[in-house]
Amino acid sequence: MKLNAVQYGDPSMRIMKTPRSLDLFVTGRCNLRCTYCSHFTSPGDVDQDLSTEEWLRFFEELKRCAVMKVCFQGGEPFLRDDLAELILGVARNRMRFSILTNGTLITDETAALVASTGRCDLVQVSIDGSISTTHDAARGKGSFRKALDGLLLLMKHRVPATARITIHRGNVLELEQIASFLLEEIRLPGFSTNSATPFGLCRRNAEQVQLTVAERTLAMEALVRLNSKYDGRISAQAGPLAEALNWSAMEEARRSGEGSFSGGGRLTGCGGPMSELAVRCDGVMIPCGHLSHMELGVINRDGLAEVWQGHPDLKRLRNRSSIALTGFESCRGCDYLPYCTGNCPAVAYAMTGDAWRPSPDACYRRFKEAGGRLPSSSSLE
């Protein structure tokens, strides 16, 4: 009989009864049209925002399901006139929240309200340059100044705030200036990075925004160097910095003869379906914002727990981790197979039409064969 509390996140835990967190795409509208926007023209681009009452009713179900946190996204969540009411609804139902925003519509009043809840984990503001010319070129005239004003208002009210840099062809040569601006001038504790991904408008504008192999190499080198300079204050879940670190680890493991990585050799790259779910702006439940075509049910009509536990598409996504990479022609003979997880199913789907195969964009061998190079090993120390 064991009474002591165990470490939170015990790896022996299996699938949960309900998701721990949800991404709520509370609106499909946005006041900007960024050239690499993953939302517009994607399957998530549906022209129907739910009412306040529908969302509040759903939050009550989230409370019954003991969901711990939600992330307000869009479109642009601050476009909703009732966002304050939704935020208070989340807090009233014993959850925490974060917000992903372009920052241009944040007012002193809304920043103060967010702070007053005491339940905000993070507000992430998209900033793509250290000067307006760079940022506005991809996001729209005047957006840099407004985004910065929004970020500063959040900081004034001590809301945990960060910036997200989406690295694309228009700003890849300015990473040093951006890092200096955000970390030294604005004095953010840190910021995160990603690169323009093959969803939505980015696909239409791919030549304009998506990094070439050479630019990817350059970005990796710059970000690794800057992250060292700034003591780890730059983070990434995807994009050049994440790739540099992951692929370098794979290269090192191959050279040292290390057997394999945990989860390596199978499509284990996405853990989302084990703990998270998402809801489109029209109330349709989906696995995540980039698999918006995979409709699992409708909130307030289908039970969250029932969908989470029983929907065949979710079960199939979870079972993706049992698929061996050796079964794919593109992976045959790859030296990095024991270390590779196949990465994001949504990117795989966007690029190949099949979410049950490895993402071509995350293939290290392909990157090398195209002339890509990792940062030198000394810069990674």
Add this chain to the structure above:
Amino acid sequence: MNSIRKPIANPDLVLREEFDDWAVLFDPDSGSGYGLSPVSVFIWNRLDGRTTPAEILADLRAHFDDVPDNAEAEVTEFIDDLARRGFVGYEVPLSGQR
């Protein structure tokens, strides 16, 4: 073991029970989570302000096999630990009451 005081679970906390009978005690104000084993969950669900620790221990013995001899000490320490963390409280008697 205190036979009078009846511990009350903090109603602001959220208990997330999981498939394998383990649970997370989540504090939405701080964002922190505290893992509970199946036995701990059993005890937590009886911290209702009406049940004494001695009664909880008796329930435990009736419900689980192989309850060790030191269970009383473990239950006491567990509840005391929860109280130290602010997860459990006790009703304060009104003046004149014992």
